Amino acid sequence: MNWLFPLAKGGAAPASAAPPARTGLQQQRQRQVESLRAAHASIAEIQKDVEYRLPFTVNNLTININILLPPQFPQEKPVISVFPPVRHPLMDKQGVYVTGPLISNFTMHSDLGKIIQSLLDEFWKNPPVLAPSSTSFSYPFNKPAGMPPFAPQGFPFLLPYPIQETNRAMTAMPVSESVSSSYTTDKPAAPSYGLIADLPLPVPTAEAVLQVGQNGFTYKMPDVPDTFPELSELSISQLTSMNEQEEVLLEHFVTLPQLKQVISDRDELVKSIEELAKKNLLLEPSLEAKRQTVLDKYEQLTQMKAAFEKKMQRQHELSESCSPSALQARLKVAAHEAEEESDTIAEDFLEGKTEIDDFLSSFMEKRTLCHCRRAKEEKLQQAIAMHSQFHAPL
Structure with missing residues (x-):
């Protein structure tokens, strides 16, 4: 079998290659990860020893706490972010990253599991509020400022943070050759955005003719023709002259039937709004009366x-005073009182303070009462014990 397991120099078989020993930093990193898992059983591992996610619900708001461990962790501070963005004293202005003392005071000797638990406790004491700019996209594309991309550790299929394209250029729409080049302007480069929802809204085109207002009202813009016959008959010099004379251009613009249609629709809409406002004012007294009734x-x-x-x-x-346990306690006290009274009568008789006839009648009465109460107490105790075997305690 020497052909399968070749010998080393000197004819001796090489010792089995032992796994490389962990460095002190790796051991401390592993202890922090174990502390995090021990403190939070519901935590999910996104990437081993690099990224973890913990769901947390407060006031019917579910928050995902994302914990990112840098390559030199725990020498470097962890990056803790939340989604959706929230408003809280421990969060940054965007409501994404935790920047409070819990992170700024982090050292190698800190306990990551306790830090996350302290963060949850702060959220419980002072519940966060959903930020107005919250979106449905899970996490930002752009990495935290000042942090290099994390190299995949043993996961070749995981890529580092994607690089933002900050120099993208917008392509200008084709312009008719009969129009002067002074009509076209250079388009600025599109800015980079951290979230998909932060991208600017598209410019309405011929396909997007429905304008939706904040109250859900939809308005269909008039169809704008691709060409204007009255302009196509003009020469380039005439078009240039019109472009330089703003009054002439506005005069021609006002005569467009599409603009007239928009103005007419606007006037009708204003009129309908005024009528609706008058109807609402007429309903105000009845609504106020109903409000007062409510x-x-x-x-x-x-x-x-x-x-x-x-x-x-x-x-x-x-009901508590008449419960079986309360009745049993009262019977026990009453039986003890009757027994003490009978003992007092017996002592008075022995001291010669009471006649024998009075002693017999009163002593027997008290003793009988004492025994009756004790018998009732015992019966009630048996009933309670039997009931507790088959039902909940009384």
Whole structure:
């Protein structure tokens, strides 16, 4: 089998290659990861020893806490981000990254699991508020400022942070050859954005003719023709002259039927809005009366609720005083009192303070009462014990 396991120099078989020993930094990194897993059982591992995600729900708001460990962690501070972005004293202005003392005071000897738990405790004490610019995209494309891309550690299929294209250029729309080049302007480069939802809205084209307002009202713009016959008959010099004379250009623009249609639609819309506003004003007295009725009903409901809670408390006190355990305790006390009274009668008789006839009648009465109460107490105790075997405690 020497052809399969070749010998080393000197004819001796080489020792089995031992796995490389972990450095001190790797051991500390592993301890931090183990602390994180031990403190939070529901944490999900996105990339081994690099990225972890912890879902957290507070006030019906589910927040994903993303924990990113740099290559030199724990010498470098971890990067903790949340999605969706929230408003909280521990968050940055964008509401994405945790920048409070929990992260700024992080050292090699800190406990990552306890830090995340402290973050959750702060969220519980002071619940975060969803940021207005929250989007449905999970995480930003751009990496945190000042942090190099993380190299995949043993995962060749995982790529580092994608590089932003900051010098993209927009392609100008083709312009008719009959129009002077002074009509065209250079388009600036598109800026880089961190989130897909931050990209600028597209410019309306012939296909996008429906304008949607903030209240959901839709308006169909008039169809704009591709060419204007009255302009196609003009020469380039005439078009240039028109372009230089703003009054002439505006005069021609005002005569366009499309603009007239927009102005007419606007006037009709203003008129309908005024009519609707007048109708709303007419409804104001009845709405105000109904509002006052609702307020009165709410006040009545509050009073009835307070009275109901008071009666419920009284009913609970009465039911507690009549419970089997309470009755047993009262029977025990009453039996003890009857026994003490009978002992007092016996002592008075022995001291000669009571006649024998009075002693017999009163002593027997108290003793009989004492034994009856003890018998009832024992029966009640047996009933309680039997009931507790098959049902919940009384």
